[in-house]
Amino acid sequence: MDINYESTFPLVEHFISINGEGRKAGQLALFIRLAGCNLDCSYCDTKWANKADVKFEKKTIREIVDIVKNSNCKNVTLTGGEPLLKKDVDQLIAAILELDDIRLEIETNGSQSIKKYDDWERRPVMTLDYKLASSGCEAAMNTENFNYLHKEDSVKFVSGSRADLERTLEIITKYDLTSKANCIISPVFGQIEPVEIVDFMKEHEMNDVFLQLQMHKIIWDPNKQGV
Ligand SMILES: C[S@@+](CC[C@H](N)C(=O)[O-])C[C@H]1O[C@@H](n2cnc3c(N)ncnc32)[C@H](O)[C@@H]1O
Ligand SMILES: Nc1nc2[nH]cc(C(=O)O)c2c(=O)[nH]1
Ligand code: SF4
Numbered sequence: 001m002d003i004n005y006e007s008t009f010p011l012v013e014h015f016i017s018i019n020g021e022g023r024k025a026g027q028l029a030l031f032i033r034l035a036g037c038n039l040d041c042s043y044c045d046t047k048w049a050n051k052a053d054v055k056f057e058k059k060t061i062r063e064i065v066d067i068v069k070n071s072n073c074k075n076v077t078l079t080g081g082e083p084l085l086k087k088d089v090d091q092l093i094a095a096i097l098e099l100d101d102i103r104l105e106i107e108t109n110g111s112q113s114i115k116k117y118d119d120w121e122r123r124p125v126m127t128l129d130y131k132l133a134s135s136g137c138e139a140a141m142n143t144e145n146f147n148y149l150h151k152e153d154s155v156k157f158v159s160g161s162r163a164d165l166e167r168t169l170e171i172i173t174k175y176d177l178t179s180k181a182n183c184i185i186s187p188v189f190g191q192i193e194p195v196e197i198v199d200f201m202k203e204h205e206m207n208d209v210f211l212q213l214q215m216h217k218i219i220w221d222p223n224k225q226g227v
């Protein structure tokens with residue numbers, strides 16, 4: 001792929017923290033957060049980054065690659081907002097993957113196609129949300145994406161109710177998702193007790209599914225930015 005290193009992206013923040021979510025939870029990671037989203041999930045903890053008037057810095061691919069190099073982090077998470085919406089994001093992804101020894105994860109909301117990455121020689125790891133009813137955005141889900149999952153990818157179900165958990169089970173079963181990728185259930189923070197999720201997993205013998213709590217919201221104030 002030809003990479004135009006002068007292409008720019010709206011960077012709202014970048015920081016090093018422990019990854020609080022997903023299969024790399026607990027490891028240090030550099031987070032690169034881009035502004036703007038096509039969805040408006042009821043529970044979104046990053047609504048500020050999606051506002052039309054959010055403050056951002058226009059950063060070129062060259063500058064973002066420098067941020068990655070200078071971070072000395074092996075894990076890099078590209079998030080937002082919705083990172084896959086951005087024009088030329090594939091060039092940004094390819095440029096980061098050109099660096100040695102970098103594990104790149106994309107946090108994506110499940111509405112954007114991941115098909116085109118399927119045959120990349122080096123491909124980022126996808127953490128793909130399936131938005132449930134309590135998000136208000138389930139209609140936007142692109143289930144064709146389930147055909148393009150790789151084993152190291154994750155499908156994340158952020159659940160806020162018993163109805164969300166039942167739908168999670170239905171979707172995992174219908175698309176045989178545990179055989180395709182890691183399946184993760186995470187509570188909508190503060191909306192459902194984690195024990196209710198564990199009880200549901202036990203009740204339905206969901207042996208191949210991971211429960212995940214957003215670790216950064218336990219370590220720091222849940223509303224703190226930049227962690
Ligand atoms: C802020 S989103 C950005 C990436 C992308 N837009 C998405 O939704 O996957 C990153 C992750 O945070 C999760 N998230 C957002 N608000 C949350 C909340 N209140 N409780 C639990 N998870 C939340 C999302 O579901 C998503 O998995
Ligand atoms: N510590 C920490 N881990 C995270 N993993 C995914 C995040 C995200 O917002 O995409 C996130 C985040 O915002 N903070
Ligand atoms: S898709 Fe992600 S960033 Fe967009 S509103 Fe939902 S949780 Fe927030």
Ligand SMILES: [Mg+2]
Nearest residue numbers: 021045046079
């Ligand atoms: Mg977050």
